[in-house]
Amino acid sequence: MGIVEKIKEIEEEMARTQKNKATEYHLGLLKAKLARYRAQLLEPTTKSGGAGTGFDVQKSGDARVALIGFPSVGKSTLLSKITHTASESAAYEFTTLTAIPGVIEYKGARIQLLDLPGIVEGASQGRGRGRQVVSTAKTADLILIMLDATKSEEQKKLLEIELDAVGIRLNKSKPDVVFKKKTTGGITLNTTVKLTKTDEKTIRTILAGYKLHNCDIMIREDITTDEFIDVLIGNRKYLPCLYVYNKIDAISLEQVDKLARQPNTVVVSCELDLNLDYLVDRIWEELRLVKVYTKKRGAHPDLADPICLRKGATIEVFGRKLPLWSGLGKLRILYACGMGAHNTVQGKSSKFSPYAQKVSLNHQVQDEDVVSIFTK
């Protein structure tokens, strides 16, 4: 009998078994067995299978948010509540076996929310399909670490360790260090601040360890040794993260209050719909999206249908989101623009706001700008 059949058999037996004191233990055993089989189902089938690559889900919308957590913390319940997609949720572990995308529609933005299988300790080392889950996290613009409010604080640390192991740095900015490899000339090391958490000798030792004998380094921040290594290795991902404590319906008010006071934290109950609106608000904020309105010549800005971009996006990035961009491309466009409230590019990023201003393709847009594009 294959695993799928075994799972089916247990599920049927569970459905047949009445829930009461006498069957509680037996049901518990069945649940554990079910979780074990489902965990097996998650294991990569080939040796290389899944390792290092994420799930094959097309990115869509204006940003991607990934749900990371241990099994049964309520990830799928959340997806089903705040998007139009239903993801199966159940009381046994490893209910979700693959990445399930849903869309949060909010303030004119379409945010892709990815429900993922639960991970276990050691996920980054390739246990279960965990490695695939943490790799998918790397493709997100924001990570939601979902935690069970009724369980120990330990869970948070363990998840952070797993993400850290694949090079994800949460709620940290890239160390302010300029590092340039050269072919000759030895090592030039400069610092603009006093180093209190590492020192020059350590840094030189590490460089030698990586066989880097020729490079220019300028350290502009009081970094740690680990942060210096991150700079050398290079492919680190610095991502914002919200810690979402679910199931607050099952703990005391005092406990809820204590959790809610932690930084980057939102407390919710998916089951009772508690605080979910606030969570979506916070997701929007953390993504740092800006809304930009389009405006046709001689018409009012189209306020009903803004284009959402990441903060720092340029006019060019904006243009690529316009349906008519490819056509414009052929005409060898543009200068784009205007800024200000009633003219071409109107809004906050114009120096001459509220008047329209001509800007270049690499001009950065800001929230609530109104942009018109002209072709030559």
Ligand SMILES: Nc1nc2c(ncn2[C@@H]2O[C@H](COP(=O)(O)OP(=O)(O)OP(=O)(O)O)[C@@H](O)[C@H]2O)c(=O)[nH]1
């Ligand atoms: N008390 C309580 N239970 C909840 C809440 N949200 C979800 N649950 C329950 O928690 C269990 C697991 O929910 P799921 O949504 O399947 O959890 P998951 O994290 O997707 O689990 P896996 O896919 O197995 O990793 C289900 O029995 C839910 O009914 C909540 O806010 N409060």
Ligand SMILES: [K+]
């Ligand atoms: K579950």
Ligand SMILES: [Mg+2]
């Ligand atoms: Mg799930």
